[in-house]
Amino acid sequence: MVNRTAHGRPALRLVVAPELEPAPPSVWFCSHCGARSSTSGKLVKPPVSRVCGACGLGLLIEAAEDVAPRTGDAFLVLDRALSVCAVSHGAEQLLATREPDVVNRHVTDLLMPADAEEEAGENLSVAVAWAARGDSATRTTVVRPANTFGIRLTARIAPCGPQRAALVVLE
C-alpha cells in the first residue's frame, strides 16, 4: 500500500497481514525406522541432530502428523526427479531390497502404478511430483512392486522435508 509523506512523496506503510490459515501439526520421523521424535505435541522444534537417536540409520524428516508414518511402516522418500532418496526398513522388507542399493535410482525400479483406471491427478509420478514441489494435498494411488504382479498396495503421497521431497507411505 502506498502512502504519502508530509512532503507529498510516496512511501511504503506497514499493514497488518490477514489471518493465515494455521499450518497442520507436523512431526519429525526417522527415514529408516519411522520412529517419531519425542515431542510434547504442541510446538515441534527442529531436532538438534538430524540422525535418528533410536536406530542411528536414518535422518529425521518432517511431515504433517496425519500422513507421517509410524514405527515399522513401509515408506519411501522421493525427490522431484522421482529418484529414491530413502527407503524405510519396513519398505526394504516389503520390496526385498536395501536402501544403499536403490538410492538415486528411479522410483519405477521399485514401484509401478497398478490402477488402470486412475485419474490423472492420482497418477503415481504426477502425485510424487506435486508433493515434491510442496503441494500440501495428500493423494493416494495404487501401486505394485516393480518386479511382482498380483500385489496391490495403497500409496499415500504427501510432502515432507527438508529438502522438499515426496513421502510415499505404503499401506
Next chain:
Amino acid sequence: MRYLKTSEAAALLNVSPNTLRAWERRFGFPKPQRSPGKHRLFTHGEVAALRDALQEGLSISSAISRAREGLAADANSLVGALVSYDRERADAAIEAALALRSVERSVEEVLLPTLDEISRRYSVESAAWAFAAHWATDWLRRAIRLTPPPVRPVSIVVGDASRDELDRDAPYIRALELFCVRAGIKVLSLSARGVAGIGDAANVHRPNLVVVAGGHLDDDTVARWAYAIRLAVGAMPLAIYRRGAERPRTRGTGTTVLPSGAGDAQRALLDLLESDHVAATPSASAAAAGARAQIRSVRGFQ
C-alpha cells in the same frame, strides 16, 4: 592429512561412536584406516564432507552418496588435467585428493582409476596416455623418495617385467612399491631383463621374498631372472603381481598370485612376510634344490 579418532569423528557428526561403526558396517562409509594399535582413524575430509551432506540429505544413504560424489570429483579433475597435458593442474588435483585421503587411498581411489580411465578412453598408444603415465610414474617415484626409511626387518626384491613406463601395469607396480615402502618394507626394484650382477644385488639386499611384477616379459626371461636370484640367496617365497592371473591363489611350490589392486597386493605381501615361514631368511644350501621348483612355478602361471 588430519585424522580423527572414532570419538572425535562421532562428535563432529553429532552421533554416537556406535552409530558411526554401524554406518561403516551398513554403508561402508566413512571408511576408516587403522592405527598401529588397530584403532579406527577417519580422515577429516571424509567426515566433514559427510557432515555437510547430512544437513541436506533425506537419508543416510543419500547423504553418503552425495559425500562420495564430492570426493569423486578429484578423479574427474585429475583426468581433465592429464588429458589437457597440464602438469601443474594435475599436481594440484592430486594435492586436493591428498587433503582428504591418505597417500594409499589417493593412489588407489584417484590416481590409478584416473590412469585406467585415460587408457580406456584414449588407448595406451595415445599421447594422452604417454603424458599421464609419465606424470604418474614421476609422482609415484617422488612419493617413494619422500617416504621415511624402512622400519620393518623385512625386505623384498621386485622384478619388473613390464615393458616400460608406458606399460599399463607399470603404475600399478610403482604403486605397490610405494605402499610397501610406506609400510616399512625395504624394497629393491630391478628390471627382470638383466641377470648380470644380480647375485651381488641380492646378497647386499638379502630379500625375504621375491615379487615378479608385470606381464610383458616372456616366461623364459623371468625364469632366468628368478633362477639367478635363487642361486645367490637361496630358496624363498615368490609372489606374482599383474602377470595375467586375476584370481589370487597359492600353489604348493610357494608361489602366490597377488591381487591386481595395489592395496590388496600390499596387504597380501604383508601377510606373507609376517608369517613365520617367511620371517626366517632362507639358507643358501636350499638354493639349488628350490631353484628348479621355482622356475617351474613361474612358468606354470603364465
